[in-house]
Amino acid sequence: MPDYQHHWKDGTPVHLPLGKIVCIGRNYAEHAKELNNPVPDEPLLFIKPATSAVHVTRPLHLPPGQGDVHYETELAVLIGRPLTHASASEAETAILGYGLALDLTLRDVQSRLKEKGQPWERAKAFDGACPLSPFVSADKLPRGNIHFTLHIDGQPRQAGDTRDMLNPIVPLIAHISSQFSLMPGDVVLTGTPKGVGPLAPGQTLSLELEDLLFVETKVV
Ligand code: ZN
Secondary structure, eight states: OOOOOOBBTTSOBOOSOOOEEEEEESOBHHHHHHTTOOOOSSOEEEEEEGGGEEETTSOBOOOTTSOOEEEOEEEEEEEOSOBSSOOHHHHHHTEEEEEEEEOOEEHHHHHHHHHHTOOSHHHHOSTTSEEEOOBEEGGGSOSSOOEEEEEETTEEEEEEEGGGBSSOHHHHHHHHHHHSOBOTTOEEEOOOOSOOEEOOTTOEEEEEETTTEEEEEEBO
């Protein structure tokens, strides 16, 4: 049974419920290219349910018999205020914290769904599909570019810089709120940089956000 609860980096709970995790596909041009996808002309949005969230430090269990499970390392934004048709400044003040997430994806399943023009939930929404790190208070992050990395077994695999996003964080959040409301405790995943790939049992994943957050997890 899912029992996820948001936490701050110091271990104290964030007293907000996780309602939904809103994700954007293809927000980094280099990643769209590596999967032979066109860059969308408006943000490609999808939602992972609250039941997909797990603490990233828990061992990762891969769903059996469904083909490749890809990691996608993404900057996660914790929303602290309700947002409906928000302006950029309202969106910016609603950002409570930043963390890191893995947008785990059943890539073979997703490829079949894409071919048929069907929604991605079967590939993106399974229990455990969204490992989330603790959050760092938004005021601790640099005002300009934010940098994050993924290493697997010590090898660099992904490096993200928010300046490379096709839809930067604040306009993205404002745009999402023009389509549906965001609530306190919701999380926005801001897309993955290039370097995605399949996970295998025994791997150790190390995720780092600036010099503010470092988390490790293992694939079982
Ligand atoms: Zn993603």
